[in-house]
Amino acid sequence: MAQSAIKKVVLAYSGGLDTSVILKWLQEEYGCEVVTFTADIGQGEELEPARAKATAAGVKEIYIDDLREEFVSDFVFPMFRANAIYEGEYLLGTSIARPLIAKRLIEIAAATGADAIAHGATGKGNDQVRFELTAYALNPEIRIIAPWREWDLLSREKLMDYAAKHGIAVEMKRDGTKSPYSMDANLLHISYEGYDLEDPWVEPGADMWRWSVAPEQAPDQPLNIELTFERGDAVAIDGQRLSPAALLAELNRIGGAHGIGRADIVENRYVGMKSRGCYETPGGTILLKAHRAMESLTLDREAAHLKDELMPRYASLVYNGYWFAPERQMLQAAIDQTQAVVNGEVRIKLYKGSVMVVGRKSVTNSLFDASIATFEEDAGAYDQKDATGFIRLNALRLRVAGRQRGE
16 A cells, blocks of 8 residues: 555544554554544543543544444344354454444544544454454445554564654553453453463463452342343343443443353454453343343244354354445344344343343233143143144154165
């Protein structure tokens, strides 16, 4: 890419070491104007310091956007309607945030007349793919600058040296220390990678976790909560209606207090390597369990089974960055059509890291008919003699094959 061709770039900017260095590097290497964009997606950090740092770096156009409600309503909730889990364990907390951030980068580029966008994702990770696939889907002509694929500042020491040389302030935590882990947080989860986690045999230290108590230290008494669902989305906790973002935040608080949602995973990155990460997703863990319980009562058997068959493909599309791809949108349309009947209440028991469904009901859409399912006399609702023909018909091919084998 010809550096002189870039006049203005929108940078996904956190104000941390990496993106602060990137901001200065863009100004020096590309000689371009930089617009900064900082997204509030519930990471729980004060974002105004990012504005002050960007201003000090000479940035004239600074965007700090509260995207929490959009994040949950338009990204997290649609994903949970699909019951998406990557490789059986990962609830996709980082994956689902990237398309929203990239979408907003493209919108700001259009609003400010920028030629390009830039991000701080490394050349080894999935995030570079997620950001850029989204960007190209929304603006096929956009130019993208990925400094980690261009520069030689490939270690924290080199970044610190660059910051010192250019007078870039590097803030430490109040106690003068910094977590050794690479961490990412939003309303759905917080993740941990690197440091001692790079050895898959090493157990995470007890002081690493931020959102949840250890299950053995959780309250000795279980807690029951009720979630209300409308068209597949949770809308209330114990009868209190909440906005999507407020509901997920409250589930995080409740779940974290009961040791819910910790995961230690070795996953397959899209770029080809295996990576070990630890995650805390308390609200999402509760939400997934409750949503599946609500579907078990209200979804037709074959629709539910087909959803389960499609889910791994859907989860891989999210993980790999194809949120705005036509195949994900096609799957979403099919999934959302099934959710019209997913209405009712689910009662959940939380106890020392476990999430147990202990009740579910749907006044309007339940397919559970006690008069048919009962073990008692059913007054003719089901003729058990019919099962004989049903079994013989389904056994026909097995009997023919058995005869062929001489059995």
